[in-house]
Amino acid sequence: MKLSELVEKAEVKAINDYKDKDFEGVYISDMVSDIITGAKANNLLVTLQTHKSLIASANLVDVAAIVFVKGKMPAQDVIDLSNKAGIALFVSPVDTWSMALKLFNMGVK
């Protein structure tokens, strides 16, 4: 599924400029040590965590994009690091479970 479809169907809001591309699969975690062992390259990461360390771990495993749930907004230097890493960032007002349901209903496996 393309990131532009995610914006359209899951009603997430982009908070940085992103290159529209396909992502494959989803990983949900708020622990950076868990992300490096669980997330896969090109995954969509759903999280509450907005610390810079999140971007360091997401970049290491080559995550395609991150959705921050419950309206959590990362600081500007976190967005700057994501821009440098080419990781698309989105925000959604819904909680993690609701976002998981939305993605499942959209056919994301």
Place this chain on the structure above:
Amino acid sequence: MSECNHKWEMVDIRHGYLVIEGCPKCGGRSAFFSTEAIAPIDEYQEGDHRWIYLGSYQATKFNFRCIECGKLVELGDMMGLMMSTCDDPECKVVKIGRQAGRNTWVYVALCADSTHASGKCVSDEGIRALNEYFNQNISVPGKRILVVPCSLCCSIDRCDGIVIADTGLTEIY
């Protein structure tokens, strides 16, 4: 010499605590991984060092196994990874990163003993496997992950970077 073009998978994933200790005499830092339900807090003498508990955070350890030939690379000597943001021109990590080019992201593999007094750091085999693993599935053209041992840092206490650790994540950094 193995002719296998290794394809690594993460195995033996263990969840626990990384416990950090410091020696006030030499300023050294030591770390060990604990799978106990509560991170142990001890103070003890070891040779010239007096190790004092400094803190702990949730962490994950893992090894690599090649899915082609079954070779196992143990990373028991690695305590964590740090994205390098150091800009000290004298730092070897910075020099290596600059030589590698702008699409290369340098990560430092952190060993248990910041003093490197024993002469040991994360093994060459471990560093090689970390590089191969984190580069084998990259989807962004031109992007490269370069993992180097912490023995190359100008100083593990001064070297600038973002440690991938579940500590202080709700604090302003």
